[in-house]
Amino acid sequence: MTFEDLVGGDDLTPEEEARLRRVHDLLVQAGPPPELPLGLERPGAAPEGAEVLQFPLRRRWAVTALAAAAGVAAAFGIGFLVGHAKTKPETFAAQRVVPMHGSKAGQLAVLRIAARDAVGNWPMQIEVRGLPQQKARNADYELWLTKNGRPVVSCGSFRVHADVTSVRLSVPYHFSEYDGWVVTAQSHGESTPGPVVLTT
Amino acid sequence: MGMAVALRTIARVESDGDLIVRAAAGDGSAFEDLYRRYSRAVFGLALRRLGDRGKAEEAVQETFASVWRSAGSYKPERGPGGPWLYAVARHAIVDRARRRGEQPVDSYEEQADAEPGPADRAESGWVAWRVHRALEELPEREREVVSLAYWSGLSQSEVAEFLGIPLGTVKTRTRAALQRLADLLEGELE
Numbered sequence: 001m002t003f004e005d006l007v008g009g010d011d012l013t014p015e016e017e018a019r020l021r022r023v024h025d026l027l028v029q030a031g032p033p034p035e036l037p038l039g040l041e042r043p044g045a046a047p048e049g050a051e052v053l054q055f056p057l058r059r060r061w062a063v064t065a066l067a068a069a070a071g072v073a074a075a076f077g078i079g080f081l082v083g084h085a086k087t088k089p090e091t092f093a094a095q096r097v098v099p100m101h102g103s104k105a106g107q108l109a110v111l112r113i114a115a116r117d118a119v120g121n122w123p124m125q126i127e128v129r130g131l132p133q134q135k136a137r138n139a140d141y142e143l144w145l146t147k148n149g150r151p152v153v154s155c156g157s158f159r160v161h162a163d164v165t166s167v168r169l170s171v172p173y174h175f176s177e178y179d180g181w182v183v184t185a186q187s188h189g190e191s192t193p194g195p196v197v198l199t200t
Numbered sequence: 201m202g203m204a205v206a207l208r209t210i211a212r213v214e215s216d217g218d219l220i221v222r223a224a225a226g227d228g229s230a231f232e233d234l235y236r237r238y239s240r241a242v243f244g245l246a247l248r249r250l251g252d253r254g255k256a257e258e259a260v261q262e263t264f265a266s267v268w269r270s271a272g273s274y275k276p277e278r279g280p281g282g283p284w285l286y287a288v289a290r291h292a293i294v295d296r297a298r299r300r301g302e303q304p305v306d307s308y309e310e311q312a313d314a315e316p317g318p319a320d321r322a323e324s325g326w327v328a329w330r331v332h333r334a335l336e337e338l339p340e341r342e343r344e345v346v347s348l349a350y351w352s353g354l355s356q357s358e359v360a361e362f363l364g365i366p367l368g369t370v371k372t373r374t375r376a377a378l379q380r381l382a383d384l385l386e387g388e389l390e
Contacts, residue, residue, distance in 0.1 A: 005356065006349055007375050020378045023385065029324065030331035032351035034244045037257050097344055099352050099362070108362055164364070176257060
């Protein structure tokens with residue numbers, strides 16, 4: 001999109017327009033910031049004392065790995081659905097936003113990921129738009145983490161009840177091991193990933 | 201009015217240099233603030249130089265370990281903290297690659313101990329560093345709109361639909377974000 005599309009400019013002074021156009025050009029030049037691996041979202045415990053030689057992330061990652069392993073074991077490899085509520089995005093303290101899109105027009109989703117909690121879970125909220133409601137009573141949609149583009153780890157299932165549906169999920173996985181997200185349509189009793197309907 | 205609000209907001213924000221000085225005195229919260237401000241910029245720089253997410257992730261750890269260890273060498277009278285952090289990050293990333301016998305993807309000659317000069321400032325890595333750092337200072341709702349408007353491929357109408365807000369609000373937030381970014385970047389990217 002051009003500067004005019006994004007910002008307009010009819011009501012700007014020439015100086016202000018030039019200033020904002022410079023920022024626009026810089027944003028285009030810089031490109032998108034890289035997706036920060038969620039393992040790097042926070043520095044972990046604050047370093048103590050001036051003699052610290054080893055970055056505390058090393059220790060934190062070990063804790064994360066243990067928490068993830070325990071969480072996966074507890075959930076038998078399946079993500080767990082924490083709630084199913086229509087919540088305004090502002091009420092969820094997202095630190096990362098991942099847009100997803102479908103193959104059909106109007107099918108969109110935004111995955112918001114909050115800061116990891118004290119025991120190693122990542123609260124997430126997915127808001128999907130335009131997915132058809134399931135006709136079969138036991139059919140649902142499922143969010144997966146992908147590796148090499150293939151869904152490998154489930155982050156939870158949900159059903160849609162309106163044009164826009166928002167659900168909250170929480171998973172303990174080490175996100176840096178994965179490369180994306182997809183949503184699949186699942187039939188009753190299906191344990192393998194169904195057809196992909198949304199992808200990053 | 202929007203600009204006045206932005207300026208007041210910026211005035212309350214502690215400078216990078218102040219945070220480095222506090223970190224040098226052992227203040228963990230100052231270190232965490234630096235990490236919040238710069239972790240993405242460091243990761244982007246490392247990714248650009250090393251071309252591998254796993255290596256870049258390790259380089260981020262090593263960079264901030266280096267920041268923590270060397271914060272005492274920062275001299276506020278010699279300049280702001282951002283360029284100093286950039287120099288530390290470049291040094292840590294290149295040093296890591298050399299120690300492990302890896303060839304950086306971006307192999308332009310590093311001046312590891314020098315702060316970025318005019319030529320460096322024109323370099324795309326420096327531009328991305330500063331822009332991505334400034335993005336971290338935007339309110340979440342403005343950063344979200346900028347990300348979607350510039351890099352998602354969605355039109356503004358689609359962004360509005362995506363976020364469930366009026367199109368006018370998308371335009372207002374975009375302009376406010378650019379004004380805030382202009383204030384943050386003023387004088388640094390001439």
